[in-house]
Amino acid sequence: xxxxxxxxxxxxxxxxxxxxxxxxxxxxxxxxDDAAVVAAPDGRIVxxxxxxxEGNHFRRDWCSAxxxxxxxxxxxxxxxxxxGARPTALLAAVSAPRDTPAEWLDGLASGLAAExxxxxxxxxxxxxxxxxxxxxxxTALGDLAGRxxxxxxxxxxxxxxxxxxxVGWAAAGLHVLSRGFxxxxxxxxxxxxxxxxxxxxxxxxxxxxxAMIDVSDGxxxxxxxxxxxxxxxxxxxxxxxxxxxxxANAAEALGAESLTWLLAGGEDHALAAAFPPGVILPQGWRRxxxxxxxxxxxxxxxxxxxxxxxxxxxKRREKTQ
Amino acid sequence: xxxxxxxxxxxxxxxxxxxxxxxxxxxxxxxxDDAAVVAAPDGRIVxxxxxxxEGNHFRRDWCSAxxxxxxxxxxxxxxxxxxGARPTALLAAVSAPRDTPAEWLDGLASGLAAExxxxxxxxxxxxxxxxxxxxxxxTALGDLAGRxxxxxxxxxxxxxxxxxxxVGWAAAGLHVLSRGFxxxxxxxxxxxxxxxxxxxxxxxxxxxxxAMIDVSDGxxxxxxxxxxxxxxxxxxxxxxxxxxxxxANAAEALGAESLTWLLAGGEDHALAAAFPPGVILPQGWRRxxxxxxxxxxxxxxxxxxxxxxxxxxxKRREKTQ
Numbered sequence: 001x002x003x004x005x006x007x008x009x010x011x012x013x014x015x016x017x018x019x020x021x022x023x024x025x026x027x028x029x030x031x032x033d034d035a036a037v038v039a040a041p042d043g044r045i046v047x048x049x050x051x052x053x054e055g056n057h058f059r060r061d062w063c064s065a066x067x068x069x070x071x072x073x074x075x076x077x078x079x080x081x082x083x084g085a086r087p088t089a090l091l092a093a094v095s096a097p098r099d100t101p102a103e104w105l106d107g108l109a110s111g112l113a114a115e116x117x118x119x120x121x122x123x124x125x126x127x128x129x130x131x132x133x134x135x136x137x138x139t140a141l142g143d144l145a146g147r148x149x150x151x152x153x154x155x156x157x158x159x160x161x162x163x164x165x166x167v168g169w170a171a172a173g174l175h176v177l178s179r180g181f182x183x184x185x186x187x188x189x190x191x192x193x194x195x196x197x198x199x200x201x202x203x204x205x206x207x208x209x210x211a212m213i214d215v216s217d218g219x220x221x222x223x224x225x226x227x228x229x230x231x232x233x234x235x236x237x238x239x240x241x242x243x244x245x246x247x248a249n250a251a252e253a254l255g256a257e258s259l260t261w262l263l264a265g266g267e268d269h270a271l272a273a274a275f276p277p278g279v280i281l282p283q284g285w286r287r288x289x290x291x292x293x294x295x296x297x298x299x300x301x302x303x304x305x306x307x308x309x310x311x312x313x314x315k316r317r318e319k320t321q
Numbered sequence: 322x323x324x325x326x327x328x329x330x331x332x333x334x335x336x337x338x339x340x341x342x343x344x345x346x347x348x349x350x351x352x353x354d355d356a357a358v359v360a361a362p363d364g365r366i367v368x369x370x371x372x373x374x375e376g377n378h379f380r381r382d383w384c385s386a387x388x389x390x391x392x393x394x395x396x397x398x399x400x401x402x403x404x405g406a407r408p409t410a411l412l413a414a415v416s417a418p419r420d421t422p423a424e425w426l427d428g429l430a431s432g433l434a435a436e437x438x439x440x441x442x443x444x445x446x447x448x449x450x451x452x453x454x455x456x457x458x459x460t461a462l463g464d465l466a467g468r469x470x471x472x473x474x475x476x477x478x479x480x481x482x483x484x485x486x487x488v489g490w491a492a493a494g495l496h497v498l499s500r501g502f503x504x505x506x507x508x509x510x511x512x513x514x515x516x517x518x519x520x521x522x523x524x525x526x527x528x529x530x531x532a533m534i535d536v537s538d539g540x541x542x543x544x545x546x547x548x549x550x551x552x553x554x555x556x557x558x559x560x561x562x563x564x565x566x567x568x569a570n571a572a573e574a575l576g577a578e579s580l581t582w583l584l585a586g587g588e589d590h591a592l593a594a595a596f597p598p599g600v601i602l603p604q605g606w607r608r609x610x611x612x613x614x615x616x617x618x619x620x621x622x623x624x625x626x627x628x629x630x631x632x633x634x635x636k637r638r639e640k641t642q
Binding site for chain 2: 011028029032033034035036037038039040041042043044045046047048049050051053055056057078079080082083085089091092093094095124125127129130131132133135137139140141142144149151152153212213214229
């Protein structure tokens with residue numbers, strides 16, 4: 001039997017947890033002191049925080065500890081990328097019941113560290129405490145390299161709407177898992193470990209994107225946030241979306257709608273952006289619609305009547321609990 | 322009846338929560354986008370994160386929502402100050418059960434904002450999500466103004482051990498509350514809203530402190546961390562501690578030991594530091610002992626046999642549950 005976190009004790013557990021984290025050149029002081037010190041070469045820092053809670057955001061029978069670590073880092077790094085910044089560091093605060101196997105926290109730490117490594121960021125702070133439910137709060141930091149941040153509010157009528165990264169894969173994978181299946185593996189893997197197109201954020205900023213947002217709640221829901229913040233209307237063209245083969249197969253097998261996964265499925269952490277007319281889209285970005293006068297989100301010029309996204313205090317659609 | 326967070330919904334609740342937060346000059350972009358942007362004039366950023374969980378770190382019948390907000394901010398700002406840095410910003414991620422009154426989150430946000438205001442920092446990010454237990458994770462950021470960070474590991478034999486701020490007050494206040502009393506009010510208030518000596522951190526750094534730590538777990542426990550990290554022994558002289566009158570009264574009434582509160586009581590978030598020989602202690606600091614060769618912590622040259630501090634995965638001593 002694996003030792004539990006209670007058997008190990010708080011301070012040895014924190015030490016064991018933070019042992020997974022390697023420094024980068026940007027790290028002046030890593031985990032283990034009262035606070036960490038990391039370079040902010042731009043003279044400004046981009047920062048965001050997001051909490052994952054067992055039962056609400058993940059299930060231990062559907063995701064490994066490393067998967068949860070990857071995901072907790074990814075959702076935050078995607079937010080940093082959505083500002084046009086490069087992630088540099090993360091801090092993780094974890095609460096765990098006393099009977100949690102210490103190996104689970106090892107897996108979590110290894111996932112956090114591995115996802116950070118994919119973007120060249122360091123895990124600079126880790127904290128573990130006792131709590132009734134597994135909870136992972138990650139804070140990510142990032143650097144703008146002298147550029148202005150790309151907010152949600154800069155889209156203008158006439159802009160091109162574009163997307164980088166995948167949509168619908170995580171929702172399809174979650175649907176598969178929720179029906180008790182484990183395949184298609186590509187969909188399940190997409191749910192377990194989203195792969196946000198991190199580099200596409202700074203590239204969009206360099207090419208002059210007028211607005212950008214991380215697609216975490218679902219494409220239509222998040223475009224709704226962008227439209228509202230910018231005071232514009234956006235229209236999504238379904239012709240821009242191919243249904244990948246595993247998604248088509250899963251939809252048929254489960255009696256589900258691929259288009260709903262694509263347009264309303266969250267948790268892939270794609271990036272959506274608006275680009276001024278005439279901008280050639282950077283690599284990795286594809287046109288998915290237009291920005292116009294008005295308000296709200298339409299699909300092929302019409303209202304969307306399906307589910308649009310996710311509200312964490314309600315249960316509008318199928319979720320992990 | 323107050324509305325609950327579920328009745329309000331996630332996005333309106335986040336908006337309502339973040340409405341409490343005023344910007345400072347350092348804030349380029351506050352809450353409401355994918356991430357915030359704040360100045361890091363030093364070209365480095367100090368960062369730490371800490372989680373407070375209902376039942377483990379606070380009780381709603383003992384602390385108001387604003388108290389919890391003050392405390393969640395204070396524990397993190399004290400960590401920033403313990404590096405010799407000035408707090409500049411914080412981010413707060415909150416999980417709350419669906420039936421939590423929205424007013425409670427209002428109170429929490431107002432406490433976070435008020436504590437941030439005391440140090441000139443801004444709340445730059447806020448997130449709320451559903452979870453089984455009230456959980457508040459705060460990440461604090463700070464600026465070193467060109468100075469090196471003061472770690473736990475720089476104390477050397479011959480250094481003077483010094484303290485800024487109060488110790489024992491919060492532990493005494495918690496003891497009072499746990500026995501069902503509400504007075505002495507000064508002790509209870511000290512537990513509910515610690516008042517860390519924030520300015521003493523940068524001042525100690527300016528005066529050449531060799532090591533510093535935030536006293537969160539108890540003076541002896543935290544000095545133990547400092548001694549271990551520095552590879553030294555520290556001795557605390559009890560003659561340096563006066564027992565304040567309300568503490569003496571409470572100890573007598575409750576049959577408790579003031580010295581245990583002073584030496585082993587946590588959560589006041591005093592700062593403890595080592596200063597090289599010959600340094601004149603900055604204002605607000607007082608000598609409490611010496612640093613010597615060896616390892617471990619002694620009290621008046623002898624081993625301490627009482628409780629030393631707190632382990633969040635065990636229940637070594639009386640706590641909020």
